[in-house]
Amino acid sequence: MNAIEVTNLHYTYPDGTHGLRGVSLCVPEGACLGMVGPNGAGKSTLLLHLNGILNGHGGVRVFGKPVHEDLQAARQIVGLVFQNPDDQLFMPTVFDDVAFGPLNLGWPEERVREAVTRALESVGLTGHGDRSPHHLSLGEQKRASIATVLVMDCRIVVFDEPTTGLDPRGRWEFIDLIRDLPATKIIATHDLDLVRELCDRVVVMDDGHLVAEGPAADVLADQELLEEHGLAKPLDG
Amino acid sequence: MSPCDHPEQATRRALARRVDPRVAVVCVLAFVTVQAATPIEEWPRFVAYAGLLLIAVIASRVSLVWLLKRLALALPFVIAVAMSTLLVRPSADSAVRLPGTDLMVSGPLLILLASVAAKATLSIVALSLPVALWDFPVLVRALQALRIPRLFVMLIAFMWRYVYVLGDEARRMVQARDARSPRGRLVRRVLVVGSMAGSLFVRGYERAERVGQAMVARGYDGRLRLLVPLRRFRAADAAAVLVVAGALCAMRLA
Ligand SMILES: Nc1ncnc2c1ncn2[C@@H]1O[C@H](COP(=O)(O)OP(=O)(O)OP(=O)(O)O)[C@@H](O)[C@H]1O
Ligand SMILES: [Mg+2]
Numbered sequence: 001m002n003a004i005e006v007t008n009l010h011y012t013y014p015d016g017t018h019g020l021r022g023v024s025l026c027v028p029e030g031a032c033l034g035m036v037g038p039n040g041a042g043k044s045t046l047l048l049h050l051n052g053i054l055n056g057h058g059g060v061r062v063f064g065k066p067v068h069e070d071l072q073a074a075r076q077i078v079g080l081v082f083q084n085p086d087d088q089l090f091m092p093t094v095f096d097d098v099a100f101g102p103l104n105l106g107w108p109e110e111r112v113r114e115a116v117t118r119a120l121e122s123v124g125l126t127g128h129g130d131r132s133p134h135h136l137s138l139g140e141q142k143r144a145s146i147a148t149v150l151v152m153d154c155r156i157v158v159f160d161e162p163t164t165g166l167d168p169r170g171r172w173e174f175i176d177l178i179r180d181l182p183a184t185k186i187i188a189t190h191d192l193d194l195v196r197e198l199c200d201r202v203v204v205m206d207d208g209h210l211v212a213e214g215p216a217a218d219v220l221a222d223q224e225l226l227e228e229h230g231l232a233k234p235l236d237g
Numbered sequence: 238m239s240p241c242d243h244p245e246q247a248t249r250r251a252l253a254r255r256v257d258p259r260v261a262v263v264c265v266l267a268f269v270t271v272q273a274a275t276p277i278e279e280w281p282r283f284v285a286y287a288g289l290l291l292i293a294v295i296a297s298r299v300s301l302v303w304l305l306k307r308l309a310l311a312l313p314f315v316i317a318v319a320m321s322t323l324l325v326r327p328s329a330d331s332a333v334r335l336p337g338t339d340l341m342v343s344g345p346l347l348i349l350l351a352s353v354a355a356k357a358t359l360s361i362v363a364l365s366l367p368v369a370l371w372d373f374p375v376l377v378r379a380l381q382a383l384r385i386p387r388l389f390v391m392l393i394a395f396m397w398r399y400v401y402v403l404g405d406e407a408r409r410m411v412q413a414r415d416a417r418s419p420r421g422r423l424v425r426r427v428l429v430v431g432s433m434a435g436s437l438f439v440r441g442y443e444r445a446e447r448v449g450q451a452m453v454a455r456g457y458d459g460r461l462r463l464l465v466p467l468r469r470f471r472a473a474d475a476a477a478v479l480v481v482a483g484a485l486c487a488m489r490l491a
Contacts, residue, residue, distance in 0.1 A: 053450045072456065080454045086402050087447040092373040092394060099464055104456035109464060130372070134401035149457065 002169055003029040003156050003184040004050060004062060011056030019045035020056060021208035027184060034199035034216060037187040038230035041205040043081055043188040047158050050186070051078040062156070079154030083161050085133070085141035087216065094120070094136070094144050095129035101152045104204075119151035120144075122177055124170075138165040146174070156184045161190050192231065196220055204229055244362065248369045251298040255473035258371045258379040264481040265367055269360045270484045277352035285488045286359055289481075294362065299369040307365040311357035316351045322346040373397055378463050391461055399448075403441055 004027040011020040020042050027033050035043050048054040051074050052067040060067045067074045079101075082088040091097040098119055102112045120126055123143035133141060142165050149157060161176075163171045175197050178185060189195060194215055195202055202219040204212040206229045212219060219225065226232035241462045248254070253261070294304070327333075327343035335342050367376055373394075379391045410433050 048450065051454055053454060073458055075454060080451075082447070082454075084447070087444065087451050090395065090398055090448050090451065092377065092397055096374055096463060100452075100457075100462075101455035102466065103459065103462035109412050112464060132373075132401075133398065134405075152455070 001029050001063065002026050002061075002185070003031070005059070005064075006046070006049070006061075007059040009046070009049060009056050009060065011049065011054060013045075018208050020049075022058075023205075025203060025210060025213075027186060029184055031201060032178075032185040032199045033187070034195035034202040035186060035205060036190065036192065036195060036202060036231055037205035037211075040207075041229075042208045043205055044160050046205070047080065047160050047186070047188055047207075049065055050156075050158055051075045051080055053080075076219045077154060078156045078158060079149035079152050080158045081145050081160060081162060082150045085138070085145045088145040088148060089133035089141060092110075092132060093123065093129065094133060094147075097133065097144065098129075098147050098151050101148060105152065109159075114182070115151050115153075116147075119133060119147040121145045122150060124173060139167055139170050142166055143170065143174075146177075150177075150181070153204070156186070157181065159185070159187045159189075161189055162187060163189065163194055178230035190231075192220060192226075204231070206230075247298040247300070251296060251370060253293065253296040253298075253366070254370050255471075256477040257470065257474045258367060258375050259382050260470075260474040260477050261367050261370065262376070262379050262383060264477055265363045267481060267485060268363050272359050273356050275489075277348060277355060280351075280355075282488050283355050283359070285484075289361055289484050289488075290359060293366060297366050297370055299366065303369065304362055304365065307361050308358060311338075311361050314357060315354050318346075318350045322350050374463055377461075379440065381461075382461070383438070387461065393489075394461065399441075399444070402444070403437065406440060407433070407437055 004025070006023055006025040009020050009023045012018050023042070023046060025046075035046070037043055045054065049056060049060050050062070050067070052060070052071045055068060062074050062077055062209055065074070089097050091100055095116060098116045099112050102115055107115070114130070114157045117126075119130060123146050125140065125143055125147060128136070128140065128144075133144060136144060142162065146159070146162060162178075163174055166174060170190075171194070175194060178187070178198055183199075187194070187199065199216045202212075202214065204219065204225065211229060212222075212225055223232060227234045256264075268286070268290070272283070275282050277283070293408075320343050323340075323345055325346060327341055327346075332341045332343045333344045333347065334340070335347075367379075371379075377390055377394050380393070381387075414433070416428055
């Protein structure tokens with residue numbers, strides 16, 4: 001079964017900028033999909049459609065159900081880690097922020113506490129629960145953002161540039177964490193090595209279009225394609 | 238920038254922390270209301286208020302420096318009233334001589350100045366005590382428990398977080414400006430600050446939109462849920478209520 005099905009999706013921002021110009025995409029359950037493309041390609045715009053935050057023309061289905069038929073249900077299934085931690089972390093402390101989703105789902109207190117502790121541990125932030133997000137370093141904020149979504153045990157987890165700002169060790173820890181995560185994963189990133197490590201399939205976006213799709217090994221080996229879409233430095237000669 | 242940087246650890250061990258934050262909030266609000274409703278002409282009462290407040294300050298173990306920083310908030314208002322006291326020409330029957338000078342100022346305005354200065358000082362010191370004593374979520378929870386309207390509680394909670402984010406953003410903009418025009422003329426600098434305020438507003442607005450998206454993405458339905466256990470009412474709470482209520486009544490009646 002397909003976890004996500006996007007058909008011919010168009011989206012124009014209120015100021016007239018074309019975010020998406022007809023994107024179709026299928027992500028089978030359990031897959032780990034990499035999404036690459038230059039700045040402004042429309043990656044973030046597409047991800048915001050997957051749990052109905054943006055509502056463009058075309059179809060978005062989650063496990064066969066149109067997202068806009070039941071937004072609340074779709075949001076329980078699809079967890080989204082935003083690109084900028086200042087958007088993702090809005091509560092006074094890290095603990096409250098990680099607990100925000102589970103509390104909204106109505107989990108009992110004991111379960112919330114356990115889940116928050118586990119999520120903070122898995123991103124290496126044990127003991128930072130009482131701190132304010134604005135006192136964390138950027139990398140720590142990134143990890144906290146990831147924890148806010150991991151904690152909800154979503155069947156589909158969507159990451160928008162999860163490793164920007166992480167130090168090399170944090171990046172490897174993230175890779176290990178994601179590899180073991182039992183969920184369907186979609187990762188938008190500029191980090192091709194990360195895609196190589198984690199993803200089985202890759203889509204390439206540019207200018208609101210999906211320009212290529214295929215097994216990670218093939219797409220990442222296609223030097224010409226990568227050059228054309230600003231993902232690799234042209235080879236000399 | 239740190240408009241609400243946290244006070245020292247000393248307050249963690251303060252006597253006043255034995256009181257439930259809800260009780261403390263109520264006591265502080267009662268204190269602020271009562272002193273604000275007292276006419277400044279009855280100035281001996283203000284000495285008593287200050288004495289009561291001093292006890293609370295000592296029991297909270299906040300440092301003088303930290304309190305003075307909070308007090309700076311009141312400065313603009315006091316200065317505004319002081320200016321008008323000096324600038325407004327007094328009418329013949331209300332003029333009084335400023336002690337030690339030849340300056341004639343308006344009597345009612347002078348009284349207003351004293352009133353604003355005294356009440357603002359007492360209010361700000363009183364209101365900053367709970368902030369010094371408890372972590373922010375605890376206070377938010379206390380406000381919720383006291384049935385303070387949800388919108389108001391949310392407003393405070395978000396202000397706390399985003400005052401830093403916007404403050405950082407403003408600082409980055411100033412740095413970017415200074416990096417590109419290290420010593421421009423004053424007029425230019427003022428104009429630049431004006432346009433920065435505009436773009437800060439737009440950024441703040443767009444940020445609010447994205448934060449809203451992040452909240453609904455995690456199932457937000459308009460209700461703020463926090464996990465801070467509420468304590469049972471204890472002897473320390475009863476003592477605090479009795480002391481504050483008793484003292485305030487005595488001061489009003491005396
Ligand atoms: N809120 C907005 N209002 C107007 N236009 C926007 C908005 N957000 C994005 N855009 C525009 O939509 C297009 C796609 O942007 P999007 O953020 O999806 O790109 P992206 O692939 O995520 O890029 P990046 O790698 O830089 O994150 C860009 O041209 C961008 O300028
Ligand atoms: Mg993006």
